[in-house]
Amino acid sequence: MSKNVRLESTRTSDDVIFELRDVSVTFDMDRGTSRVLDNVEFDVERGEILGVVGESGSGKSMFASAMLDAVVDPGVLSGDVVYHPENGEPIDVLGLSDEELRQFRWEEVSMVFQGAMNSFNPTKKIRNHFVETLKAHGYDVEEGIEHARDLIADLFMEPDNVMDSYPHELSGGMKQRALIALSMVLDPEVLVMDEPTAALDLLMQRSIIRLMEKIQRKYDITIVFITHDLPLVAELADRLAVMYAFEFVESGPTQEILTNPAHPYTRSLLNATPNIKAPVDEMKPIEGSAPDPVNVPEGCSYHPRCPMADETCVSVDPGYYGIDADHRAKCHHWEQSAEAVPLQGIRERIEDADESTYDVIAADEDSTPVVTLDDVEVHFEDADGGIIADLFGDPDIVRAVDGISLDIYENEVVALVGESGCGKTTLGKTAIGLQRPTGGSVKYRGQDVWDAKDRRGDVDVPHGEIRKALQIIHQDPGSALNPNRTIMHSLTMPLKQWNPDLDMADRQARILGMLERVGMSPPEDYAQRYPHQLSGGEKQRVALIRALLMEPDLILGDEAISALDVSLRVEMMDLMLELQEIFDTAFLFISHDFSNARYITEKAGGRIGVMYLGEIVEMGPVDQIVNDPKHPYTKSLVWATPDLETDKGDEEMPIRDIDIPNPKNPPSGCRFHTRCPEAREVCSRETPEPTSSDGDEIHQAACFREYDNHEYWSSPAITGDDGSTAGEAGAGAHATGQSDD
The missing domain is CATH 3.40.50.300 (P-loop containing nucleotide triphosphate hydrolases)
Known part of the structure; x- marks a missing residue:
């Protein structure tokens, strides 16, 4: 050129x-x-x-x-x-x-x-x-x-x-x-x-x-x-540069930024980031919101949210202050930032973390579950096979959910984690009656959901009551809100349908009260806005309000915070748990992010279920899942979760193949054996049942390594097609990928 x-x-x-x-x-x-x-x-x-x-x-x-x-x-x-x-x-x-x-x-x-x-x-x-x-x-x-x-x-x-x-x-x-x-x-x-x-x-x-x-x-x-x-x-x-309000507010060597940040925004961002290792009560959201690009504040752009802001910050735009030769920050008072915004999390770990901020009621597993899934299967015919395959061949079957049993109790928080295509969303929608299973049963308080829907047999709980009791918050709240309707109108419609005895004044009062409760104040202003006039976090709050107005027993949160900035995720999860206390609802929380799942379940004393290719391979209390995972797949997810620790050495990847197998043709035996660094020959032909080596019924994993006496221990080890073993990603990747969840 x-x-x-x-x-x-x-x-x-x-x-x-x-x-x-x-x-x-x-x-x-x-x-x-x-x-x-x-x-x-x-x-x-x-x-x-x-x-x-x-x-x-x-x-x-x-x-x-x-x-x-x-x-x-x-x-x-x-x-x-x-x-x-x-x-x-x-x-x-x-x-x-x-x-x-x-x-x-x-x-x-x-x-x-x-x-x-x-x-x-x-x-x-x-x-x-x-x-x-x-x-x-x-x-x-x-x-x-x-x-x-x-x-x-x-x-x-x-x-x-x-x-x-x-x-x-x-x-x-x-x-x-x-x-x-x-x-x-x-x-x-x-x-x-x-x-x-x-x-x-x-x-x-x-x-x-x-x-x-x-x-x-x-x-x-x-x-x-x-x-x-x-x-x-x-x-x-090697180096990090932090942007806020359309400019760089701090830059420097990565380790220096993580351990000794000088700008209060950087410090607050670190404190607000969900972390798999830090005590959950030390993660704090950043108060306030980022500025409008049409109306950036005079002086330091961060001063409306900064605990150190004074008259100088309001009127004088700070230049760059040299912290050392390679580290600079735009803050007049950077020398006081460590005291004003102390770093929490892994850098100042508290050995005995305080009790949860919220007195969340633990699940009463002696009571009748709100929702019971018994050996549930959801199999789909592949829609991408084409007309030729449809006419002259057997269609491919996607086993999205394959024989899962799960009980969800009152006020419980259960999180499902796993890669895209593992069946999390399908299982979640099946649990709240939005997806008809092709096998097994789904019951709400003992009533089969689809018997009620089809009016089959003796129906003790009408289907309308079940629909009202089981609600959903979608990943993209913007697409779930009518862009041509105000927030008040969108929230009024479900109340009119399910609470016809409420008059207009009562409905509006209830909606305004909910807007106020979730921090959208003044509520009269927000009620008259349209979805495009709200931020992503505000849209998600509206979606949460709409679900809670039904006073449900269970809410499915389908990647409900994944579209939010990391600085907003803790705030949204705290809000969900705060409202759980008030409305006595359970949450089925779906996430591909282990840090988010760990945060909400640990605060609620809940459980985490790990899904892989249509099966739950491990289920248990959050502390055991995160700190003592039993299944090799769970261990690989924990390893893959970023934790702000930069000095990890040359640890090997605990997985043999990067790419998940095609769910249209899942591996035989243990479905994880093609990627598992611990796999042996028996894993390729036999399917392990969930169990626990220490007899813990609450924490179980579907892995032969949990059996004391099993053919696994004498079976020859498996290596990759190219001879790779643990820590090496297999090069023989599939040419066809997984379906999206």
Whole structure:
């Protein structure tokens, strides 16, 4: 590419590869100018892995777009963005022509986006995407494809299977890794990754983090890793940069930021992040909310939420204060921040954690369960088999739920964790009567739910009463709220249906009271808003209110907080538990995040169930599941959960294959045996029943290792198809991936 645009360098170090000076991004709106990147000054160092963290809407993605001059219209990008190639003069990125910019974005700097599926043409095989990219930049296709094969193998996938697949034939994790390989096929100097693992499960996230470490060392590239998940990037990054209100408020070496942060926002963010190891009562939400980009506060942008704010903070925008040579923060009072916002969690662990903040009533397991699932099966015919398969062959069967028994008691909190496609959501919807089982039974207080629905036999509890008693909070509350109706209207409708005796005044009073109780004040204002006028956390509160207005016995929370920032998750879970006390309801909490499941169940004295390919492989009290897991799959999930500990050494991955098997054709015997580092030959042909080696009926695992005398102990060990053993991800990945849960 032509590099005839030059700027005189202002850098002070030969190690800087990107300079941003006074960089802003603005959008003109009817209500004013929205400044979504605010006079940013920042250097990216050559060869480093930089982690950029912050809440949603803080400007992280705009920072990435500014680096590549990729801000979409009608956004206006201003300032100086200077790229320093390893050999040659600096390049003014904003001064490149369209053709020069097109080449620059692949050959010098490449980007990996969050939505891998949207980055591939669904009508073309993965190989064609590589070929087109190589041809467009004048590279030798044959050599380029060989390089692509090496990259795919480095990312623990089988090159031929991936190359010859269409995007829809790959799992989410495989598509994301294929996109990483595509972004690196032209050997760029910088790889910008914008939330590349946000839609992936914990095991896949942690695996990709590990793979990126190896890729960075092997290919000697600079990586800018953008995420809202601070614990996730902590293990990977050499340096962390924290964004708030469209600017960097602190940056420095990762270990320094985690152990000695100087900005009160960074300290509060660390305290608010759900953590699998920290005492739950030490995790505190950040009070207040992030500023509107049209109306950013004068002075320090954080002062409305900061416990140290004074008149100086209100009126004077702080510059960067040097904490040490590589650590800086925008805070007038950084020297007092440690005292004002003490770090909690793993850094100042309390050996004997206090009792739960809420006096949550423990489940009374001597009483009749609210919901009973007995040997429940939910099998689906594969909808993607195509018309030919439907006409001339037997359809594939997806065993989403395969023989699960579970009791849920009054006021109990049960969390289901596991990877996408394991059947969590299907099991949850079956438990509340939204999904008809194909086998087994589902009972509400002893009444078969589907007998009541079909009016079959003697019905003691009408189906309408069951529907009212079993409610759901969806993952995306925005899609569950009518965009054309006010919040008052959306909340009034279920009350009118299920409480017809209430008059309009009573209904409105009850709704306003609930809005006030969940912190949406003044409630009269929020009641007249439309969904698009609410933040993500506010929409989720409305969804919680709508469920609780029915005074249910059980609420299914289907990934109910996964779309929220980590700083809001603790607040939302605290609210759910606070309202549980008032309404005497049980929660079935579905999550792929072990930290979230651990937080809510430990505060409630609940249980965690671990699901894998349609089966519950371990169930027990949260403390035992987290600190003394019995099943190898549970151990791998605990290992994969980020915990802000960056010094983990070179511990091996406790799993043989990164990719989950195809649920249309699950492995025989123990379904985890193809990935299990402890698997032996008997595991491939026999299915273990849940048991406990110490006789603990509450904590059980479906693993032969829990049997004292079993053929397992004399059976030969299993290794991967390529000879891999524990700690090595198998390269023989399936070409077809799992269905989404």
